[in-house]
Amino acid sequence: MSARSFAYLATAAVLLALVALAFAVGRYPISLGELATVLASFVVDSPHDLAPNVETIVLQVRGPRVLAALLVGAALAGAGTAYQGMFRNPLVSPDILGVSTGAALGAVLAIFLSLGVLGIQLFAFAGGLAAVGMVYSVGSRLRGHDPLLALVLTGVVLGTLLGSAIALLKYLADPYNQLPAITFWLLGSLAAIAPGDLAIAAPFALAGLVPLLLLRWRMNLLALPDDEARALGVNTRRLRAIVVAAATLMTAAAVALSGIIGWVGLLVPHAARLLVGPDFGRLLPLAMLIGAAFLLAVDLLCRTLATIEIPPGVLTSLVGTPVFLWLFAVSRRTW
């Protein structure tokens, strides 16, 4: 077996083990047998003799949370992988064009307007898309510069502007009800995911994921200098626009679901690249698998380490910082 297929098999095995563990562990432990019974009866719609709260925990509480962790992790890692290649820069994360800041502004505005959970999600999703749409339309009009640099700089500048809008809303918000809700949202969490939330976010995330998977080989060309990629027959403007649109859909759907969880989209692509090299055909699916497993593990720790839930963003940066520095030290020029 080649090292590459081993990397895939090992990741898939770890992912499966984590899924089983995530269903089993918690304040109300569930055995693998019970899990299998509930899932089997859910699939074939047959009755079982377990306590009803077992079924509720599996299907209503842990199931949506596990699926959300998998979806958000895969989406962030996939978008990060696409962006790092496209921007030819291993320090790029999915928020480089302002999707997270835009989503945060949308969510904060929805909280400020006292909208419900669905309103917050929709505003966050729309805010993420609008921010990237704005960055892209301004950045791609700045001709006569390196197109990638123009995009990144526009993203930074507009991101700062959106950040001030968030600060203003926090300043104006009701300090007893709204401000804690804003702070909680900005920290990110998978605790309050309901099955309905997933049903809304998943189609958008998949709508971004599928084109990236289809274009996975061609995306390699974006890692070349622009002139070369075009001379090899690629319409780089169009391909970049598709990649940005797909990555933005995925990230915005993920952020609307979970709030801002940093580091996944920055860290996971490196780990995957160390295992299978830079070819997107192999890299992208593996990065998505690792991202799903990583966020599932993080969320598992978040809800079991302490009596209160730890925000996943805090844990990812706690894990991410040393691992990132270590990856950098060992990988030298192999990104």
Place this chain on the structure above:
Amino acid sequence: MLRIDNLAFGFPGRTVGRDISFALADGEILCVLGPNGSGKTTLFRTLLGLLAPHGGSIALDGSALETLPREAIARRIGYVPQAHAGYFAYSVREMVLMGRTAHLGAFGVPGRRDRERADAALETLGIEALAERPFTEISGGERQLTLIARALAQEAGLLVMDEPTASLDFGNQVRVLERLEQLAAQRITVLFSTHDPDHAFLCAQRALLIAEGRALALGSPREVIRSDTLERLYGVSVRIVETAGGMHTCVPSLAGRA
């Protein structure tokens, strides 16, 4: 194959050169000479359709270049840029496989035939031993050969090479020129630029001398590479010496010496 008439070229809003006309025949090697900033690279980028012409016309196999989609151009013109270090550690074989892009659909992934073409290109350039090495870790000469192999895998009838010998050691320069001759023998047309007029003497059928974006001379190297033209181009005095075997070479005279 490629015919350009009264071409004016440059960047959006700034014309760099004008009045360039020539036609390339199958299997011909044309060498472009000119000082830094004379517009060689800009001319090449225009011929590849990467910059829009500012005037005149470029016809590729009879059709106007601007009307052709990118992959149609890429199937006929291969580009060999100056060697760069690359950003990600693609293997040499992966790098060469990217030459197959224009033969694949948008969602395509290279298949067995594409791999065979890539391996054949590696073999033609004698670098099959490098296939699994990361492009970021091989030498400048090996990178240049890899980029030529990629253009070969593209199966284009015309190769445009921007200073393929720049930054190579003496041996690698000669090896690259040898490859150019082999390619021309297979009816592949080569358009390349260089800073060494001797390279034109060694392997080109014709030389185009460009100064400040205009053609100073176009013809066989022996006719157009002379003391006076080189002095016009580079502002230094040069003697053209014929060697015992009938070869020609340029010998510069250093100013301030008797």
